[in-house]
Amino acid sequence: MRASDAERERIADVLRDALAEGRLGMDEFQERLDSTYRARTRGELVPLVRDLPHHPEEDTSGDRSPEVSGAQDASTAPSLRKTRRWAERIGGRATSRWGIGIMGGFGRRGQWTVPRVFTGIGIMGGGELDLREARFEDRDVVIRCFALMGGFSVTVPPGVGVEVRGVGIMGGFDSSASGFGDAGAPRVVITGVTVMGGVGVVRKIPREEKLELRAERRQQRELERRERREGRDRRRGHGGHHGGHHGGHHGGHGGHGSSDHGGKSL
Known part of the structure; x- marks a missing residue:
């Protein structure tokens, strides 16, 4: 089946997202992008994004081919793609x-x-x-x-x-x-x-677009680092609270035992 211009552009959007997320290096991105615009059939497009996340849950158009249905719709792509106002x-x-x-x-x-x-x-x-x-x-x-x-x-x-x-x-x-x-x-x-x-x-x-992609990639990495830090902080806070709770519980038992022994000695 021959590929359409819209299908090529959806594949190109997936590649740009992968570059922004750090999944592709600049050289490999450029090579795959060139292959995308040279592709004549849908079968040539499939291998270009087979190892990349396509977010198929966002595909609600209902009229895409199975081969490229995973590619993101232009409406869900980052604003970077929308700056090309010809x-x-x-x-x-x-x-x-x-x-x-x-x-x-x-x-x-x-x-x-x-x-x-x-x-x-x-x-x-x-x-x-x-x-x-x-x-x-x-x-x-x-x-x-x-x-x-x-x-x-x-x-x-x-x-x-x-x-x-x-x-x-x-x-x-x-x-x-x-x-x-x-x-x-x-x-x-x-x-x-x-x-x-x-x-x-x-x-x-x-x-300019290359710089914006790099900026998106830096922001994505910073967001991931922040989420990891917050996750570690939550786990530490939960562990400290859990340890403090058990420590207080055992301490209470110890005090109770001393009181009983004291009563017996009297």
Whole structure:
């Protein structure tokens, strides 16, 4: 059975929760997330979360497939996932339409606005395009890469649709990050020609989101430590109260025995 965009996103939410809880390291999380967005069938999604808690008791939709019914619904996911409001990142004047690297390189990263059509040229050089914090001039953008003995690196955030159409001669275009995006998310088409060069496309979470995930993980650990401390304190308090009760009880018996013996000696 073919996987839907909603099913991929539910699996991605489970992975993000696992990262925040410390069940996955950053490298393994990124690897599984990439596999999630590359998955074509439900069977490819199942192994990615088989060893993670899915909270199936929260699944009340009644219409999910058995394979992915354990994944959390978007409404129960932490607020972090709700910060990706794509409509707020679409529109505005493009800040750069060209990039040229001749025996060198160029970079476009941070808060920049991706044009409807961006053209990169690399001759014994190349460039790096990071779209994780970028705005988009339009919902559909095209990145054209032309390289001779050079290459380009394109980084996209989770949720953005990616389609790779380029042609490589003694080189190639990496299509491993291709996949559908969230509803309303931008769609990036990567095309062009490379000769003795290549174009790499990867998905990575934005730095701000990564920091928030780490903060969530620290808070979770602190909460667990606090609960353990409170549990130990309760057990100690119960033990002290129990010991004091028994000690007082035995002391009372001892006093009673002394009184009896004293009465007998008289």
